[in-house]
Amino acid sequence: MTDPRRSSEYGLNALLKAGADKAQCQVTRIEKHELNVISGEMSLLRTTFDTQVKLIAIKDGKKGSTTINKSDPDSVSRGAAEALAIAEASVPDEANDIAEGQPAARFVSGSESPDRDSMHYRMKELLETARERYPTLLMLQAFLDFTREDTYVVNSNGVDFSAVKGVYRCTAVFSAKEEGKVSSFNGTSVAIRDLDTPLIDCGSLRRLMRETTEQIHTCHVSGKFTGDVIIAPDCLGDMLAFLDDSIRDRALISGTSVYRDSLDQLVASPVLSLHSRPVSGEICNGYFITSDGYSAQNSTIVDRGLLKTFLLSLYGSKKTGKARAVNDGGAYVVDPGETTLDEIVKSVDRGLLLVRFSGGNPNENGDFSGVAKNSYFIENGQVKYPISETMISGNLAECYRNIRSVSRERVNYGYAVFPWVAVSGVTILGK
Amino acid sequence: MGGLDLKAYAGLFKTYTELRVQENRTIQISFVKGNNTVNLRSATSGVSARAYQNGSWGFASSPELTPDAIASVVKEATENALFLDSRERKGKAPLPVAAVSSDNDFSTKKPRLGQKELVDFVRQIDDEIARRYPGLASRSVILRCLDMEKTLLTSDGSYSHSMIPRSQIHVMLSVEKDGAPVELMESYGGLGQFEDVFESPSSLWEGIERQYQHLMKKSEGVFAEAGVKTCVLDAELAGILAHEAIGHTCEADLVMGGSVAGDWIGKQVASPLVTLVDFANTALGQTCPVPVYVDDEGTRAEDAVIIEKGVLKSFLHNKESARHFGVQPKGNARAFLFSDEPIIRMRNTGILPGTSKLEDMIASVDDGYYLIKPSNGQADLTSEFMFGVTLGYEIRGGKLGRAIKDTTISGVAFDMLKTVSMISNDMKWLGHGMCGKKQNIPVGMGGPAIKCQVTIGGR
Structure with missing residues (x-):
């Protein structure tokens, strides 16, 4: 394989030689080792190598880009010529640009190579522990992979970054079955730096597996009422996705975002603070370089309820006249609250502990509805029983404002750190 | 992908093995409210092998399509299967045998359009929506094309080639009602390369008019009764x-x-x-x-x-x-x-x-x-x-x-x-x-x- 640094430099030169006024080339070499479990059995060991070469050309204000997965000089030259041809075909736009020059830097995180024996040991241990502790549990699928990415970004403004990241990721999907009755499936993913800890103790795996075995026998919630919903860390990311989508390029350029005029305004309860921390120690599966070619920095998205930044790209920033974000978002960390989860549960008269949400995409206004999966009914401050066929609906923008408490406890998934969050005023529809 | 004869590699198979060469080619062109926000092409190709040993599978892939790379993925897939088998010892029986031959290519026979013609096509749709429906708060027109071309050889005698394309134009229309956006998306197109799926921008007018009328009614819509x-x-x-x-x-x-x-x-x-x-x-x-x-x-x-x-x-x-x-x-x-x-x-x-x-x-x-x-x-x-x-x-x-x-x-x-x-x-x-x-x-x-x-x- 061609050296990725040389390929990136070759790609940049090829773009400029082909006539680009401004050019950027990103080359990423990806090596993945993945152990797969299907239906409770270790089924497949997978080793894949790939290369991504992303070539961006701007000529006369027109932008074109191509992505190929070959890094030899002939392929890169053809890709560069195609990027120029696409730029020629494009529409001029003053907002098209590439990152300005920054000091060259090299970023490194995680291991360089996988420990295949430990991968096999930890996966086997997970399956055996699950069988022993949760005999009704069925491991539908599980994957443990080690992925190493070597990324090089160079551009005609002098950007010269490289990043090497090695990370293990485990995903497990499971259900439970007993006497012909089956639970809903549930699943979780976690990113980890090493294999020092048993997988079952990473993220929320142990809790979700235990809960799934409790969910074979469910009850219906009766009637329709407005209540409190405690959103578990496992589905907080889904609930925050509306905010994330609404402060990005598409929603802000099209002008449809409900937050388009909300910078430094209250968009959530003052108990919520949300950060994007792609380069923090608590996030092992973050990133160092933004998609525009900037060195990524951590940022605060919501500070005690106030919206502090949009997630605009360089293009989106120039198009809207608003500030460019210092990162690409993601790697979300929600600050812990003052109360314990137990205390929050005790404060709920009637509502749900929402562990998984299966819902339609919210509309641009934030209206949502969907099914509360793997979830529990709460009454008089106690978790009563697991539920089925229960829908919830509301408006996510209102939900953010109606957050009344955030738990002290949090779960670190390696790609996000989330607490339990209690929201008032959600419509709950049982049978 | 042309010119590769996978059958030449059959001798490398030590156990049940599938050898596949594949290329996915994509085009995406997006206009958001008149702005050409995305204009790109990509191609992802390579070779993979999957080997089976007593109930354990090994898989390997490489983006390179050289004889050495192909030999290497077959070897690595086999070694992965052997590694897992050595640990798991499932002792399962061989797989059902299939031996078929097939070639199905849905490539267009028409001359291919260049990127500029595709951009112009999408822009004409966007311009026409802006002209016909000036009251819209926003609009997006997105062209997505995907070609999937595969050649497969298996150790039990199957050999197939396919090129299955799909081409779609997604149109999102949005109006504002009482300060809140109301939107409706519709997708046009389907199986085939662009030239076979879309004749002219005007072929979409009827569908987009129907979409707009639905949107107008939806903007006056009510919550369903739960x-x-x-x-x-x-x-x-x-x-x-x-x-x-x-x-x-x-x-x-x-x-x-x-x-x-x-x-x-x-x-x-x-x-x-x-x-x-x-x-x-x-x-x-x-x-x-x-x-x-x-x-x-x-x-x-x-x-x-x-x-x-x-x-x-x-x-x-x-x-x-x-x-x-x-x-x-x-x-x-x-x-x-x-x-x-x-x-x-x-x-x-x-x-x-x-x-x-x-x-x-x-x-x-x-x-x-x-x-x-x-x-x-x-x-x-x-x-x-x-x-x-x-x-x-x-x-x-x-x-x-x-x-x-x-x-x-x-x-x-x-x-x-x-x-x-x-x-x-x-x-x-x-x-x-x-x-x-x-x-x-x-x-x-x-x-x-x-x-x-x-x-x-x-x-």
Whole structure:
């Protein structure tokens, strides 16, 4: 394989030689080792190598880009010529640009190579522990992979970054079955730096597996009422996705975002603070370089309820006249609250502990509805029983404002750190 | 990809092995409110091998297509299978043998358009929408094209080549109502390369006008009344129901994972009006949106009848699960990228048409909803499902009433299918479906309209 640094430099030169006024080339070499479990059995060991070469050309204000997965000089030259041809075909736009020059830097995180024996040991241990502790549990699928990415970004403004990241990721999907009755499936993913800890103790795996075995026998919630919903860390990311989508390029350029005029305004309860921390120690599966070619920095998205930044790209920033974000978002960390989860549960008269949400995409206004999966009914401050066929609906923008408490406890998934969050005023529809 | 003769590598196989060379080519051009926000092409190609040893699999892939790289992935896949076998010692029997030959190429015979012509095509649509509908708050027009070209050789004698393209234009229209956005998306296109799917921008005007009229009604829409209602689900919703709520629960890997369908083969699980099929490549004499002729394990693709007249008949299999259940595989093992292993997937899943007319079905509902467009959908091993609905109307006294705001429907599919009382006599396919089970992959979903009882969300 061609050296990725040389390929990136070759790609940049090829773009400029082909006539680009401004050019950027990103080359990423990806090596993945993945152990797969299907239906409770270790089924497949997978080793894949790939290369991504992303070539961006701007000529006369027109932008074109191509992505190929070959890094030899002939392929890169053809890709560069195609990027120029696409730029020629494009529409001029003053907002098209590439990152300005920054000091060259090299970023490194995680291991360089996988420990295949430990991968096999930890996966086997997970399956055996699950069988022993949760005999009704069925491991539908599980994957443990080690992925190493070597990324090089160079551009005609002098950007010269490289990043090497090695990370293990485990995903497990499971259900439970007993006497012909089956639970809903549930699943979780976690990113980890090493294999020092048993997988079952990473993220929320142990809790979700235990809960799934409790969910074979469910009850219906009766009637329709407005209540409190405690959103578990496992589905907080889904609930925050509306905010994330609404402060990005598409929603802000099209002008449809409900937050388009909300910078430094209250968009959530003052108990919520949300950060994007792609380069923090608590996030092992973050990133160092933004998609525009900037060195990524951590940022605060919501500070005690106030919206502090949009997630605009360089293009989106120039198009809207608003500030460019210092990162690409993601790697979300929600600050812990003052109360314990137990205390929050005790404060709920009637509502749900929402562990998984299966819902339609919210509309641009934030209206949502969907099914509360793997979830529990709460009454008089106690978790009563697991539920089925229960829908919830509301408006996510209102939900953010109606957050009344955030738990002290949090779960670190390696790609996000989330607490339990209690929201008032959600419509709950049982049978 | 041209010029590679995979048969020359058959001598490298030490055990059951699949060797696949694949290229996925994409085009994306986006206009958001007149701004050309995306203009790109990509190509992802490479070679992969998957080897089987006593119940353990090894897989390897490389983006390089040189003889050395091909030999290397076969060797690494074999070593991975041996590594896992040395640890697991499952001692399972050999896989069912398949030996078929096939070549299906849906490349256009017309001259290919260049990027500038494609950009101009999309821009003309965007310009025309801006001219016709000046009151819109926003609009997006997105062209997405995907060509998937595969060549496969298996150690048991299958050899196939396919080039399956799809081309779609997604149009999103948005208006503002009382300070809040209301939007509606529609997708146009389907199987084929751009030149075969889209004749001219004007061929979309009629559909976009219909979309705009629906949007105007939706902007005056009301919240659905939450509860269990009699609904007529139009073809797109019936299709997503067939895929998400029934199809997934009948995939053999999910059956082994505890799906409720596992205990119900031969049992009545739906109204006798319901016959549900996972079509391989051709349905009712027409080529399906995602035709599969030979799957990525080298099995000849055949239709799989999942429910026949309300009785659960079969599951969907790869070679390994077919051996486990003692049946023949029907070509459901598919991979999206060259670097993906084949897993059990649907192809084109739909309920067969009935005998009723859609207007009679609507007229028969006293108090309910006519639901037309889904957004996303999810289902469960329990067959409990949820679909987003982005377009629908009230039915009052057998007549269509006000449009409704975005909502969600849910239910337990095997219960809900027992309430099906009418099925329309037509069949429409949703040609832009993507299924996200580990790997995203194109699927077809379709059907007639069905009348049934379903829980609808609302306020």
